[in-house]
Amino acid sequence: MDITRAKQILSSSSRIDVTYHGVPVWIESCDEASGLANVHDIKTPHETVQVDITALEEH
Numbered sequence: 847m848d849i850t851r852a853k854q855i856l857s858s859s860s861r862i863d864v865t866y867h868g869v870p871v872w873i874e875s876c877d878e879a880s881g882l883a884n885v886h887d888i889k890t891p892h893e894t895v896q897v898d899i900t901a902l903e904e905h
Contacts, residue, residue: 883899
């Protein structure tokens with residue numbers, strides 16, 4: 847995924863399915879300068895991790 851699409855998903859009012867290495871995640875924020883996004887596993891919303899935006903996939 848690229849930063850533009852990640853920002854579109856983040857600002858969308860619709861639910862858009864995104865995965866990180868096959869795990870469904872929710873994008874909390876993204877940083878264009880670093881190319882990183884803060885995401886959490888849908889099943890464990892209290893555990894946020896920072897990942898490379900290019901590793902995210904839209905389904």
